[in-house]
Amino acid sequence: MMAIGEAAGLKLGKATRDAFGAALKDLGNEFPNLVTVDGDVGNSTRTEVFAKAFPTRGFNVGIAESNMVGVAGGLAAAGKIPVVSSFAAFLLCNAFDQIRMSIAYPGMNVKLVGSHAGISIGEDGASQMGIEDVALACSMPGMTVVVPADAMSAKKATRAMLEHVGPVYLRCGRIELPEIYTADSPFEIGKANTVKEGKDVTIIANGLMVGIALDAAAALAKTGVQARVLDMHTIKPLDEEAIVKAATETGRIVVTEEHLMAGGLGSAVATVVARTKPVPMEFVNVGDTYAESGDPLGLLQKYGLTAEAIVAAVKKVRSR
Amino acid sequence: MADATKQSIDQLKETAKAIRRLIIQITTEAGSGHPTSSLSAVEVVTALYFGGFLRHSKVNPRDPKRDRFILSKGHAVPVLYSALCQAGYYTFEQIMTLRKLGSPFEGHPNMKQLDTMEASTGSLGQGLSLGVGHALACRLDGFDSHTYVMMGDGEMGEGQVWEALASAEKYRLANLTAIVDQNGYQQTGATKDVLDLKPFAAKFDAFGWHTQVIEGNSMESVVEALTKARAVTDRPTAIISQTKKGFGILPVLEPTGDLNYHGKPLSKELAEKALALLK
Incomplete structure (x- = not known):
C-alpha cells in the first residue's frame, strides 16, 4: 500500500499531535493564562512539551479523566485557559458528563485535545481508538470541533483555539501525515x-x-x-x-x-x-x-x- | 475585596432561622424541589456567609480575589438562594420565582444565569474537582482566596470525588475545604443502606486530608470547625458535618412517617406549620 499523500505527490510531515505540542510550547509566553491538565498521558498527547517548558503551569492529576476535566473547569472559572488532553477515546468517552456539566453547559473557556483519534493509531487496538469522539463533542451545545489535516494546520488550529473564547475540541492523530499546507495557508475556525x-x-x-x-x-x-x-x-x-x-x-x-x-x-x-x-x-x-x-x-x-x-x-x- | 460579614453566634442562629423560613417558602411556592436537603446544610452555609469566613462582594461577585463556595450537591440550592437573599443579593420576590420558566433561580445552580453561583452543578460528584481547579488557579495567581466545596454524603458514592480528594492532596491545597453535609439520607433511603462508606471520616484521613467530624446543625460546632480549618496551612481540610435532613422542622416531618422527605416540597398546610416552628 502506498503512503498517504504519495499519489498526490505530497511529502510526509509530522503528526498533528506533535505539531500541537510544539505549538503549545511556542504560545506559552504569549498566553500567560495557558495551563495544561493531563491524565498521565502527556508524553503521548505531547502536552509534556509545554509542561516541561512551563513546569508551574502543567498539572498531571493522574489516571483520572473525570477529575482532570473538572479541575480544568475550575481553572477556567478562575480565569485560566486550560488545555486538557488525553487519548480522544478516554477524554470524550470517560469524561463525557464532566465535559457536559463542567465545561459545555457553563460555557467554560477550556480547550479539550484528544490525541490518538481514529483507527490509524494502529497496534494498540480498538480500546484506544477514538472513533465516536467527534459525535460526542458535536452533541454538546456551544462546543467548537476542529479536526486538522496536517501538522501546519494543527499548529494554526492550536493558536486559533486559544484565541477563541469558549469550549473547543481539537482532534489530533498519532501517525505522521503528508504536508498539505504551507506557513502562508489560511486557517480560520469555521471556514473550510x-x-x-x-x-x-x-x-x-x-x-x-x-x-x-x-x-x-x-x-x-x-x-x-x-x-x-x-x-x-x-x-x-x-x-x-x-x-x-x-x-x-x-x-x-x-x-x-x-x-x-x-x-x-x-x-x-x-x-x-x-x-x-x-x-x-x-x-x-x-x-x-x-x-x-x-x-x-x-x-x-x-x-x-x-x-x-x-x-x-x-x-x-x-x-x- | 470587602471583609466578610461577621455575626455573633446568637445572630447567626437567628439568620439560620430566617434562611430556613425562606427555604420553606420558596420551595412550597415552586411546588417542587429539595427543602429537606437544603435544611440540613443551613448552619454551614449561614456560618460561611455571615460568620466572617467567606469574603464576597455584592458589587463584584466574580472578584478574582474572592473566597469561593461551590455547592456540589446542587439540588440543595434553595439554601444558597435563601442565604444570598438574606445577605441582600436578591429580594424575596426574586427568589420566589424559583424553578419557574424564565427565572434565573433554576432548580439547580446555573452559573451562566447568576454570577453568585460558582458552578453549574446537579450531576453529583463534580464540585470538588472544580474546587481543586479554583484552588490551583488562586495559588498560581498568588491570591489568598479560600475555596469551600459542599457535598452530600450520598454524593460520595461518585468515584470522581475520590479522584479529586487524591489530587488535592497531591498539590497540598491548604486553600481548599471540603464539607460533607452528612444528613444520612439519599434519594431512595438511608445512606448506610444504599451504599455505606463507613468508616467515613477515616477515608478522608487516609487520603491525607485534615479531617474534622462535627455536629453540623450546631452553630457553635460549625464556627469552631471552620475556624480550625482555616488554621491548617499544609494540606486540604475536610469537615464531616453530621446533620439531620430536614433539621429545624423535624416535628412537622415526623407525623408524615417520612424522615427522608426527599425531593418534594411541603404542602401549604405543612409549610404553615413549619414556619410557625421557625418563628
Whole structure:
C-alpha cells in the first residue's frame, strides 16, 4: 500500500499531535493564562512539551479523566485557559458528563485535545481508538470541533483555539501525515479550505482523510474526473456556505472521515445538504464497527479508508 | 475585596432561622424541589456567609480575589438562594420565582444565569474537582482566596470525588475545604443502606486530608470547625458535618412517617406549620 499523500505527490510531515505540542510550547509566553491538565498521558498527547517548558503551569492529576476535566473547569472559572488532553477515546468517552456539566453547559473557556483519534493509531487496538469522539463533542451545545489535516494546520488550529473564547475540541492523530499546507495557508475556525479545485464532484474530508482524498482526486484526474477537495477542518460550526457552493457547482458530494458514520462529519454535511441543496451523497468512514490491532496503513485498508474506496464512492455518486 | 460579614453566634442562629423560613417558602411556592436537603446544610452555609469566613462582594461577585463556595450537591440550592437573599443579593420576590420558566433561580445552580453561583452543578460528584481547579488557579495567581466545596454524603458514592480528594492532596491545597453535609439520607433511603462508606471520616484521613467530624446543625460546632480549618496551612481540610435532613422542622416531618422527605416540597398546610416552628 502506498503512503498517504504519495499519489498526490505530497511529502510526509509530522503528526498533528506533535505539531500541537510544539505549538503549545511556542504560545506559552504569549498566553500567560495557558495551563495544561493531563491524565498521565502527556508524553503521548505531547502536552509534556509545554509542561516541561512551563513546569508551574502543567498539572498531571493522574489516571483520572473525570477529575482532570473538572479541575480544568475550575481553572477556567478562575480565569485560566486550560488545555486538557488525553487519548480522544478516554477524554470524550470517560469524561463525557464532566465535559457536559463542567465545561459545555457553563460555557467554560477550556480547550479539550484528544490525541490518538481514529483507527490509524494502529497496534494498540480498538480500546484506544477514538472513533465516536467527534459525535460526542458535536452533541454538546456551544462546543467548537476542529479536526486538522496536517501538522501546519494543527499548529494554526492550536493558536486559533486559544484565541477563541469558549469550549473547543481539537482532534489530533498519532501517525505522521503528508504536508498539505504551507506557513502562508489560511486557517480560520469555521471556514473550510479548498485544497483542490474541481467541477465534477466534491470530496469533503477532514483529518487524515484529506491527504487520502487528494490521492483519490489524483487518481480520478487520470480518468478525466475533476474532483474538488474541501478540507472541512471545523465540523462545528460548519461552513454551510462552502457546502452549498459545492452542492450547487459540482452536484455530487462524497464525505470521508476517520470516524464512525453516526454523528460525524458525514451526518453534519448531510443535514446541511438536505436542508439547502439536496444532491446525491456517498460516505467513506469507519461505518458502524469497532476496529482491531494492526499496522496503521493495513487498518485503513481493511476498514475501507482508502483512495480506492473514495474513487469507488465517487463513481457511485456520479452514477445516481 | 470587602471583609466578610461577621455575626455573633446568637445572630447567626437567628439568620439560620430566617434562611430556613425562606427555604420553606420558596420551595412550597415552586411546588417542587429539595427543602429537606437544603435544611440540613443551613448552619454551614449561614456560618460561611455571615460568620466572617467567606469574603464576597455584592458589587463584584466574580472578584478574582474572592473566597469561593461551590455547592456540589446542587439540588440543595434553595439554601444558597435563601442565604444570598438574606445577605441582600436578591429580594424575596426574586427568589420566589424559583424553578419557574424564565427565572434565573433554576432548580439547580446555573452559573451562566447568576454570577453568585460558582458552578453549574446537579450531576453529583463534580464540585470538588472544580474546587481543586479554583484552588490551583488562586495559588498560581498568588491570591489568598479560600475555596469551600459542599457535598452530600450520598454524593460520595461518585468515584470522581475520590479522584479529586487524591489530587488535592497531591498539590497540598491548604486553600481548599471540603464539607460533607452528612444528613444520612439519599434519594431512595438511608445512606448506610444504599451504599455505606463507613468508616467515613477515616477515608478522608487516609487520603491525607485534615479531617474534622462535627455536629453540623450546631452553630457553635460549625464556627469552631471552620475556624480550625482555616488554621491548617499544609494540606486540604475536610469537615464531616453530621446533620439531620430536614433539621429545624423535624416535628412537622415526623407525623408524615417520612424522615427522608426527599425531593418534594411541603404542602401549604405543612409549610404553615413549619414556619410557625421557625418563628
